[in-house]
Amino acid sequence: MASSSDSSTPRGESWVWFTGLGLIIGLGMVIGLLSLVIFNGVTVFWAPQVPVAQVDDGRTIIGQLAQRRIRAGSPADHPRYELQYQVGLRELNGNSYLWVDEAKIKSETFPADVLGLERVENGPAFVRPLSLRKTDGKLIAATDAAFETAFQAEVAAASAVREKLVEITRHRIGDVNEEMDKARVALRRAEDLKLADEVADRRRQIAGLEERFAGLQAEAKKVVDGGAVASLVSKDAAGREVVVPLTQVIRAWFPNRLDTWGRVQLFFSRLGEFIFDEPREANTEGGLMPAIFGTLVMTVFMSLMVTPFGVITAIYLREYAQNGPVLRIVRISVNNLAGVPSIVFGVFGLGFFVYVLGGSIDQLFFSDQLKYNNNTPVFGTGGLLWCSLTLALMTLPVVIVATEEALAAVPRGMREASLATGASKWQTIRDILLPASAPGILTGVILAMARGAGEVAPLMLVGVVKLAPTLPFDGSAPFLHMDRKFMHLGFHVYDLGFQSPDSDAARPMVFATTLLLIFLVVCLNIGAITIRNRLRARFKGASF
Amino acid sequence: MPQIMNPPSSSRIKVRPAAEREGRKDYITIKDYGFWYGQKKALDAISLDIPERQVVAFIGPSGCGKSTLLRNLNRMNDLVDGISHEGDITINGRSIYDPGLEVISLRRRVGMVFQKSNPFPKSIFENVVYALRVVGVRDRAVLEEACETSLRKAALWDEVKDRLDDSALGLSGGQMQRLCIARAIANRPEILLMDEPCSALDPIATGKIEELIHELKEQFTIVIVTHSMQQAARVSDRTAFFYLGKQIEYDTTEKIFMNPSQAQTEAYISGRFG
Numbered sequence: 001m002a003s004s005s006d007s008s009t010p011r012g013e014s015w016v017w018f019t020g021l022g023l024i025i026g027l028g029m030v031i032g033l034l035s036l037v038i039f040n041g042v043t044v045f046w047a048p049q050v051p052v053a054q055v056d057d058g059r060t061i062i063g064q065l066a067q068r069r070i071r072a073g074s075p076a077d078h079p080r081y082e083l084q085y086q087v088g089l090r091e092l093n094g095n096s097y098l099w100v101d102e103a104k105i106k107s108e109t110f111p112a113d114v115l116g117l118e119r120v121e122n123g124p125a126f127v128r129p130l131s132l133r134k135t136d137g138k139l140i141a142a143t144d145a146a147f148e149t150a151f152q153a154e155v156a157a158a159s160a161v162r163e164k165l166v167e168i169t170r171h172r173i174g175d176v177n178e179e180m181d182k183a184r185v186a187l188r189r190a191e192d193l194k195l196a197d198e199v200a201d202r203r204r205q206i207a208g209l210e211e212r213f214a215g216l217q218a219e220a221k222k223v224v225d226g227g228a229v230a231s232l233v234s235k236d237a238a239g240r241e242v243v244v245p246l247t248q249v250i251r252a253w254f255p256n257r258l259d260t261w262g263r264v265q266l267f268f269s270r271l272g273e274f275i276f277d278e279p280r281e282a283n284t285e286g287g288l289m290p291a292i293f294g295t296l297v298m299t300v301f302m303s304l305m306v307t308p309f310g311v312i313t314a315i316y317l318r319e320y321a322q323n324g325p326v327l328r329i330v331r332i333s334v335n336n337l338a339g340v341p342s343i344v345f346g347v348f349g350l351g352f353f354v355y356v357l358g359g360s361i362d363q364l365f366f367s368d369q370l371k372y373n374n375n376t377p378v379f380g381t382g383g384l385l386w387c388s389l390t391l392a393l394m395t396l397p398v399v400i401v402a403t404e405e406a407l408a409a410v411p412r413g414m415r416e417a418s419l420a421t422g423a424s425k426w427q428t429i430r431d432i433l434l435p436a437s438a439p440g441i442l443t444g445v446i447l448a449m450a451r452g453a454g455e456v457a458p459l460m461l462v463g464v465v466k467l468a469p470t471l472p473f474d475g476s477a478p479f480l481h482m483d484r485k486f487m488h489l490g491f492h493v494y495d496l497g498f499q500s501p502d503s504d505a506a507r508p509m510v511f512a513t514t515l516l517l518i519f520l521v522v523c524l525n526i527g528a529i530t531i532r533n534r535l536r537a538r539f540k541g542a543s544f
Numbered sequence: 545m546p547q548i549m550n551p552p553s554s555s556r557i558k559v560r561p562a563a564e565r566e567g568r569k570d571y572i573t574i575k576d577y578g579f580w581y582g583q584k585k586a587l588d589a590i591s592l593d594i595p596e597r598q599v600v601a602f603i604g605p606s607g608c609g610k611s612t613l614l615r616n617l618n619r620m621n622d623l624v625d626g627i628s629h630e631g632d633i634t635i636n637g638r639s640i641y642d643p644g645l646e647v648i649s650l651r652r653r654v655g656m657v658f659q660k661s662n663p664f665p666k667s668i669f670e671n672v673v674y675a676l677r678v679v680g681v682r683d684r685a686v687l688e689e690a691c692e693t694s695l696r697k698a699a700l701w702d703e704v705k706d707r708l709d710d711s712a713l714g715l716s717g718g719q720m721q722r723l724c725i726a727r728a729i730a731n732r733p734e735i736l737l738m739d740e741p742c743s744a745l746d747p748i749a750t751g752k753i754e755e756l757i758h759e760l761k762e763q764f765t766i767v768i769v770t771h772s773m774q775q776a777a778r779v780s781d782r783t784a785f786f787y788l789g790k791q792i793e794y795d796t797t798e799k800i801f802m803n804p805s806q807a808q809t810e811a812y813i814s815g816r817f818g
């Protein structure tokens with residue numbers, strides 16, 4: 001009888017295939033997800049050629065191809081496709097996107113004069129230019145050789161005007177408004193407490209601010225009126241005349257005329273806007289800088305909070321606590337904490353951190369603010385601080401477990417060597433155990449960071465908003481505003497994907513935002529891993 | 545006993561003259577000492593006196609309790625859960641179990657070198673001065689002075705003097721062990737415990753450490769656990785032979801190796817068991 005032990009294949013080898021299969025499935029899913037996100041996220045910024053399509057029913061379409069899909073109900077063996085074009089000009093067409101049966105398209109041409117415009121309002125537009133009305137009133141026909149240079153020059157000039165306007169209206173007027181609010185609160189307080197001097201002071205201050213406000217408004221008006229607005233006269237696919245003031249134009253390009261280098265430039269210009277600018281048009285356009293910044297700051301604060309808490313707890317559990325049933329129960333609880341749904345932490349954060357802690361802080365330190373500013377809370381509402389704390393609490397078990405493991409993994413000899421020289425337990429922990437377990441602790445922090453950066457649900461309850469008027473960090477004292485609400489990439493994905501009125505327009509942004517979030521988490525991790533490897537290298541012996 | 549005088553490698557056994565071992569007072573006194581790990585009795589009725597500034601070797605087959613006894617001299621076994629003892633150990637007349645005596649101050653007086661070298665993942669300098677740092681010495685000049693003295697005593701100074709700030713983990717195994725010795729003597733303990741300090745070393749490094757033991761003997765009382773008969777004979781003044789947790793024989797090294805009174809001792813040192 002040939003038993004399995006003397007057959008030619010060694011026993012147990014078949015399990016290799018099982019484990020390998022697990023790896024392949026896992027890898028496949030990860031690679032699939034990543035390539036989907038990367039492909040869709042990157043192509044958002046790429047400008048393809050834009051066709052002028054003639055449809056059977058007599059319509060003409062100028063638009064960028066967005067999607068191609070099988071028509072619902074078409075036979076499986078002869079699938080029929082339909083195409084989605086982004087035609088823009090929402091104010092005229094009612095919708096930026098348009099589905100067409102692929103079979104009904106008679107012809108597609110790529111005329112060189114098709115012009116793509118990104119606009120401040122109403123989304124993009126694809127038109128064929130007729131003429132340019134310059135600031136000085138002169139008209140240049142689109143057929144003129146000088147048209148393109150003159151046009152781009154006017155667009156740049158108009159952009160400068162627009163930026164100046166934004167600077168005045170949004171930032172400088174915003175600052176004045178903020179100061180005004182503070183002054184009004186102070187005035188109400190002074191009036192209430194009958195501080196005659198201060199009342200007079202504050203009144204004067206407010207009058208001064210109002211003057212500044214009026215001045216800024218006048219300045220803004222001068223900017224608007226002063227530079228006569230250049231505009232582009234063009235016609236859309238249906239032949240209607242479309243006049244676009246150039247202050248509305250953020251970017252203009254001739255999609256069928258661009259060479260590869262031009263497309264690459266356009267790609268990076270759009271990518272730059274995406275990363276460094278503020279959002280526009282209900283977050284479906286513009287950049288994500290506030291969300292990137294918010295995510296980063298929140299993750300960093302979370303790590304700064306969770307690390308000391310977790311490490312101290314783990315030291316107590318591992319080094320000082322008496323082994324016994326109590327310790328076991330504590331360990332089990334800590335481990336179970338890791339399994340609690342994150343929304344529960346959000347509820348806890350709202351109930352305890354925001355209402356109880358934040359409420360008490362407001363009572364104690366901002367009672368004037370509450371009393372004289374219509375009960376507007378400062379810390380008693382969601383904000384950066386509470387988000388960081390909530391996530392710190394949520395990721396605490398990860399750091400505790402990792403630190404405990406790291407402490408346990410320090411060679412016994414090292415501990416004994418320290419104690420044998422007469423070091424106390426605390427000295428041994430501080431000087432020997434903690435440095436030696438730093439790489440392991442950092443691994444825990446990395447895991448905590450990865451989990452925290454991608455978490456959305458609890459944050460919605462404790463301080464993340466769709467659109468924050470200000471960054472949590474700016475030039476006004478105390479520079480870092482832990483009480484402010486902020487934007488977050490993860491929430492941005494949810495908001496764009498599921499709350500946006502124009503889901504077609506939001507779709508590409510969802511991918512791009514997801515890509516950015518993944519990229520950010522990877523960057524944070526690479527940073528932490530680099531630090532960890534540096535530490536590890538310090539503890540690695542050359543000879544053993 | 546020709547058989548004892550002539551074990552396979554006896555030609556290399558060199559016994560130190562008896563004159564060197566006289567006229568010293570007892571320093572460590574172990575009396576009727578027994579020790580348990582939980583329910584397991586690891587040491588039974590140990591009684592021996594260790595004179596000042598002498599080298600005492602503990603020998604015996606594996607598992608007989610040599611390390612256990614050694615680690616009780618500086619109460620390293622306190623780290624183990626569920627231990628208990630009977631009898632007493634006194635150092636310089638004071639019981640190490642005296643409730644008024646802090647374990648930390650005991651350990652500062654009783655240095656220890658382990659079988660497996662265990663340098664800290666710090667620089668060579670920081671390793672050596674660690675014992676001074678923990679008592680709060682901050683003066684750089686004092687630390688440097690102590691570092692140099694200890695490293696010189698440990699015969700390592702010339703090899704590392706140019707790289708004191710390099711990681712100690714970059715040293716060779718033998719250098720690491722000598723570094724651990726330097727670290728153990730940096731705060732000038734009175735007693736030095738060594739648990740098989742040469743077991744992982746080549747003959748040259750072993751030779752250096754044995755020379756070192758001769759020199760250190762001028763200042764320290766040394767207890768060394770070893771599996772090498774030759775080493776015990778070369779370095780020690782007195783030798784204790786243990787078997788199964790019991791002290792079989794304790795006498796001058798000369799007597800133990802030339803003329804043991806117990807048959808078990810004779811059998812062990814002649815290599816017939818263990």
Ligand SMILES: Nc1ncnc2c1ncn2[C@@H]1O[C@H](COP(=O)(O)OP(=O)(O)OP(=O)(O)O)[C@@H](O)[C@H]1O
Pocket residue numbers: 581584586604605606607608609610611612613624
């Ligand atoms: N931490 C411990 N817990 C329980 N039993 C222990 C512990 N350490 C040692 N022992 C037991 O005590 C006895 C003596 O061990 P010890 O380490 O002192 O032997 P040894 O003489 O040093 O042996 P070796 O020459 O192999 O190092 C052994 O039976 C061992 O199993």
Ligand SMILES: [Mg+2]
Pocket residue numbers: 610611612739
């Ligand atoms: Mg041992």
